[in-house]
Amino acid sequence: MRYVVIGNPVAHSRSPQIHSAFAAQFGLADFQYERLLLPVDGFTEGLCRFVADGGGGCNVTLPFKEEAWRCCDRLSERARAAQAVNTIRVEPNGKLYGDNTDGAGLVADLLRHVSLAGKRILLLGAGGAARGVILPLAAEKPAEIVIANRTAAKAQELAQAFSGQAGVPLSGMDFDAVSGAFDVVVNATSASIGGNALPLPAGVFAPGALAYDMYYSADETAFLQQARESGAAIRLDGLGMLVGQAAEAFFLWTGFRPEVAPVLAELRTSLQGGTK
Template identity: 50%
Template sequence: MTNDLYAVVGHPISHSKSPRIHSLFACQTGEALEYTAIQAPLDGFEATVAQFFERGGGGLNVTVPFKEQAWQMAQRRTERAQKAGAANTLYLDEDGRLTADNTDGQGLVSDLCGNHGVELAGANILVLGAGGAVRGVLAPLLAAKPAALTIANRTLAKAEALLALFAPDAGATRLSACGFDAPDRPYDLIINGTSASLQGDLPPLSPSVIDNRTVVYDMMYAASETTFNQWARERGAQQTIDGLGMLVEQAAESFRVWRGIKPVTAPVIAELRD
């Protein structure tokens, strides 16, 4: 019997933890699958996807820089992919249509609430950045019914555009947009959706956004503490969390979409930390 084929597609891709994560999921659940990494040419993503499914592939994860392209080429999009404007999960539906999904936002919320006990309902949240990473997580964050959510970005117009896009999803949540230098009071939760800390940079935030009750979440992760989390910890944040758990949780949600079974994530996160 041959194993079902799955893969992650990106450029570059050699650093990806996804093959290890999904191999651990397969061992845990007893699912017979093989998961590899594919580096697609920058001008050859669509051909790579087509060839994969023509070979009988079961599903693809998509990472930088192809998430928007995956969304555009899909013949069908789930509601959460539609809102995110990008896809990190592809599969063929029962009619053979290429279907785009986005599990990033579910991954973030699962990590925050399930793994770290963060209460989103009624929280006052500051989200940093207005790019694709932030757009992909806003709908699940708003579904958790925070009291208020502020999007801060270097370019105010981009933050305001996201605000307008997600206003219909806000419900009773107060939405606002501003530049990085505007927030001047403590928040319950600050989510860094910029990639600045990977370069050792920081958004120009006032330290007054943090007090001893603030939880800080950097969607990036690295072998050592991210620059943003170090900055927050040194200013007295109650808790700092990196994005490794989000990576595992979004993978688990993709696995569920493909296989109909949700892996247990805690042992996988622990193994990756080691």
């Protein structure tokens, strides 16, 4: 069966390496996974062509996640909440089932290092990346989740949108209004892509705090450097989230749940070695 990752750009994607390693765990010799570059205005047409050619499913990356959400015939609860789809499964009847595995990938990676129950969580950013992880984080029963953004209104709007579903205290504010220390601080902004620090108040990291950057890099990201200098005890980039969300997608397609740890270790080695 043929699967692809669709994006623009997409040449940098490590998804083929990840899914090939997953398939090897189960001896799935007929599992094929490739990159598919589509024009920014050609996602729907390209997706339909892929399905018509017998494609079994796809991962979706920037800038197509919201358009993928609109294209699907059925949605998982987490995709419906995120209003974005990063995984599509083609059903036997040709209908498209959309899921969002980003939050599950993040939480799985966090839980390898800390428990989230009873913790104060600070989520930085109020865009699509943040939206996709709020409910998975809330499902772990933290003491509260605070959403901080440069524009307070966006953070408040996001908190209000999920307040009835989260089941934990949820609030939104701008960076200047953040107060107190947090056990877990998750960067869901794009600041690290540009090498930019965030205007975080002093004392935001509690003793033993974990700092998590959804962006990953061979080098320390700007946010993780900032977290280290501010005393965060555990600092993680988003490579584990990448592999974790891929594992959820692989399970959705094949029914096999792969082992994440060896694939993550292999990917980390190749990343630090500078290979693609």
